[in-house]
Amino acid sequence: MFAFGKRTGSVAESRVNTRLCTDRFNGKYPHVGLYDCREKKVWIAKALSGQAIRTSHARLITGADNATSTVWKDRFMCFWFYTPRTGEGYIHGYPIDWEEAQLLIRIDMQWDYDRQRLIPPELSDQLDENLERQIRHGERIADFFKQSPINYPLNVHYVGQRATDSQFYARRVEPLNK
Secondary structure (H helix, E strand, O other): OOOOOOOOOOHHHOEEOOOOEEOOOOOOOOEEEEEEOOOOEEEEEOOHHHOOOOOOOHHHEEOOOOOOOOHHHOOEEEEEEEOOOOOOOEEOOEEOOOOOEEEEEEOOOOEEOOOOEEOOOOOHHHHHHHHHHHHHHHHHHHHHHHHOOOOOOEEEEEEOOOHHHOEEEEEEEOOOOO
């Protein structure tokens, strides 16, 4: 009746909760999403009564007990997608034109999503290679939206822990369905 004991799942077994996520997008709502670096697949939060942008990334992964768990996210890159006129404010003090669609992709130079390990700050060549891999993953995320039925352009930003770690307006994606 009740199951007491140790959890049997592991980080390697974590996966996207398909009850809350989908791999299709209709272009009509702002949302959070995950990029599975192992499977190279984009997942976005379902519309959820208009609350898809407020959903925690950790909640989208099965096995996450709370909305702040990070260990379960170690192989998933997080992103936020804002349709035109749905965001507001600055990102790390940088002005964003919220009249346009924005794709914010979280990057972390020191975390290797592919190998699931921390890279020491003194290994600058490995940090640079890791950042290049994360940018390539980000390009796949942007291409997912380019293939979606959106009829508006979007700006891609790579957001690090600080403004100096970020790349604002790194790419502009024009829709295929204009």
